Amino acid sequence: MKQTLETAGLPKLIFHGDIHKVWVNDEKEIHCDTIIISTGASAKYLGLDSEQKYLKLGGGVSACAVCDGFFYRNQEVVIVGAGDSACEEAHYLSKLCKKVTMLVRRDEFRASKIMASRVKNTPNIEILFNTETEEVLGDGQVVTGVRVVNNQTNEKHDIPATGFFVAIGHKPNTDIFKDYLELDETGYIVNAKPGTSKTNVEGVFVSGDAADHVYRQAITAAGTGCMAALDAERYLAAKDSTFEVSTSTYN
Ligand SMILES: Cc1cc2nc3c(=O)[nH]c(=O)nc-3n(C[C@H](O)[C@H](O)[C@H](O)COP(=O)(O)OP(=O)(O)OC[C@H]3O[C@@H](n4cnc5c(N)ncnc54)[C@H](O)[C@@H]3O)c2cc1C
Structure with a gap:
């Protein structure tokens, strides 16, 4: 830290x-x-206990896709954020990872139209709007998934992932x-x-x-x-x- x-x-x-x-x-x-x-x-984080735990362990939480993306090659990752940087990082990850799930808190991006459409048009990026992170899941050593909640319906589900990227500024x-x-x-x-x-x-x-x-x-x-x-x-x-x-x- x-x-x-x-x-x-x-x-x-x-x-x-x-x-x-x-x-x-x-x-x-x-x-x-x-x-x-x-x-x-300093990178901003969500502040969840589980996020901080795996960040400190070096077990799959990162605030820099360009720095750490390579470690998740051919794997599934989740990224949080809705601005230009988040879109840029999600797009960068999509070239390395099998699947990128992007969590957007509101029902639209904050990013510029061009960055948002780049992400929307990338086949291996799935965007979940109105969706927030409830918990970063793991086996005690490394990240294994992310529990998310739809802030409109309160429905929760788990997304399998080995990497959790935070791109909120x-x-x-x-x-x-x-x-x-x-x-x-x-x-x-x-x-x-x-x-x-x-x-x-x-x-x-x-x-x-x-x-x-x-x-x-x-x-x-x-x-x-x-x-x-x-x-x-x-x-x-x-x-x-x-x-x-x-x-x-x-x-
Ligand atoms: C998780 C992570 C992975 C990264 N991986 C890579 C990578 O693979 N490749 C790469 O090129 N870059 C990487 N980066 C980015 C790189 O670390 C930074 O770009 C670089 O360290 C910036 O250097 P800096 O000297 O500006 O600031 P920092 O390295 O952040 O140093 C700032 C220092 O100033 C001190 N400080 C702050 N406020 C005060 C104060 N008021 N008084 C006295 N001291 C103060 C801080 O304690 C800190 O020691 C990564 C960053 C992160 C967060």
Whole structure:
């Protein structure tokens, strides 16, 4: 389980002027010329005990089809969600899995028409509207199925599945920056200058999932981490001409 903001130990900060201040655990005060934020984004889960149990066991619950879909090759899986990302993930899974059952809470998708019709036209995706997850079923080690309930009729039935994918969104871990940094409507940090790691505050840079609602992969996070390091180094070099830039060949 990823750390929450509270347990991460960085409750206070001031981004102002030339020197930024950060307090760690309300005790240690750090003054710095530049900061790179890489606090990531946390996947949202339904919060069912059975879901959390098999998530912690690594037994068949995932919030990333692109990351884990391959482990369910030629198997039957269930995915929860109704937005563009859920449709994209369901479609991705349909290319690997024997059957994908998609659970949609309402009687329609939230996704764009094009994404919804892509899913509807995929033969091995079955869509169950007005349907919610009641329990993730398992043998104590791995997922074996999902008990669902129709929220209109209250009818329940079990769907055999070895994988349970949750695609109901992510929450960027950026609440503590909201007084200083420009965030989009979901809370992702906005790049002040596209193609760089710059934020709207001088000397504060961002990398990884905290600013990336599109790719959210380890390799892209590492890449933007490198960009942020280079941007920070250049920022320091410009601020203090005695600071030696080791990457000057990239300028
Ligand atoms: C189940 C799962 C499987 C995945 N599998 C793959 C895969 O196979 N391949 C792939 O490329 N990607 C995969 N990913 C995605 C990948 O893990 C992320 O894209 C990547 O880790 C993002 O890196 P990041 O540094 O931005 O954030 P993170 O790796 O999420 O790191 C953020 C860190 O910041 C800390 N933090 C948060 N708030 C604060 C705070 N206030 N103060 C201090 N610290 C804080 C967190 O505790 C955490 O340690 C997977 C993700 C998940 C959830």
